[in-house]
Amino acid sequence: xxxxxxxxxxxxxxxxxxxxxxxxxxxxxxxxxxxxxxxxxxxxxxxxxxxxxxxxxxxxxxxxxxxxxxxxxxxxxxxxxxxxxxxxxxxxxxxxxxxxxxxxxxxxx
Amino acid sequence: xxxxxxxxxxxxxxxxxxxxxxxxxxxxxxxxxxxxxxxxxxxxxxxxxxxxxxxxxxxxxxxxxxxxxxxxxxxxxxxxxxxxxxxxxxxxxxxxxxxxxxxxxxxxxxxxxxxxx
Numbered sequence: 001x002x003x004x005x006x007x008x009x010x011x012x013x014x015x016x017x018x019x020x021x022x023x024x025x026x027x028x029x030x031x032x033x034x035x036x037x038x039x040x041x042x043x044x045x046x047x048x049x050x051x052x053x054x055x056x057x058x059x060x061x062x063x064x065x066x067x068x069x070x071x072x073x074x075x076x077x078x079x080x081x082x083x084x085x086x087x088x089x090x091x092x093x094x095x096x097x098x099x100x101x102x103x104x105x106x107x108x109x
Numbered sequence: 110x111x112x113x114x115x116x117x118x119x120x121x122x123x124x125x126x127x128x129x130x131x132x133x134x135x136x137x138x139x140x141x142x143x144x145x146x147x148x149x150x151x152x153x154x155x156x157x158x159x160x161x162x163x164x165x166x167x168x169x170x171x172x173x174x175x176x177x178x179x180x181x182x183x184x185x186x187x188x189x190x191x192x193x194x195x196x197x198x199x200x201x202x203x204x205x206x207x208x209x210x211x212x213x214x215x216x217x218x219x220x221x222x223x224x225x226x
Contacts, residue, residue, distance in 0.1 A: 041200075041220070042219055043115075043204070043218050044215075045217065046214040049214065095213070096143070096155055097143075
């Protein structure tokens, strides 16, 4: 499965939007882009996924670059409960999720 | 999303004993499930993949005789850490997934923190 690159950490203020970037320059044409997040001392939870078009759900939005070599997870209004490690993962043919180091998001009140 | 439970949530054991961790999906049936472990301040590392009724496939470097996986049904899987040692102390997380479509999401359990003295 192709690799992803994310910043180690980011900081946001409460009730402000957060844009979490992810680079995946070696993505293949059939890989889906999945985002999961892990709150402290919990298992990860699914956030969103997409292929080519931008996606919205109740948790977040996913903006995918036209060349698919990067994507951005958007939290429209960060809350303290959004403080977590966010993982960008490419879901390919192997049915495995290979977790990278993710981005640790800190939200300041 | 789907609900996955793990039991126990926390276990402390003596070196040399075996520990069984149970993972259940409460509201759906899944063909495939996964076991991960996570050391402090590190990311999740996939240990093994299993399909109901068949043997698990272990990732490179994971000893199959030490980490026994029994995928008994579409809603239950167990991981047994045999002859546990302090280096096995970790956060163990299970997840249930689909049959392999790239759109399949995985549903994770809350994790089991194992401490081996």
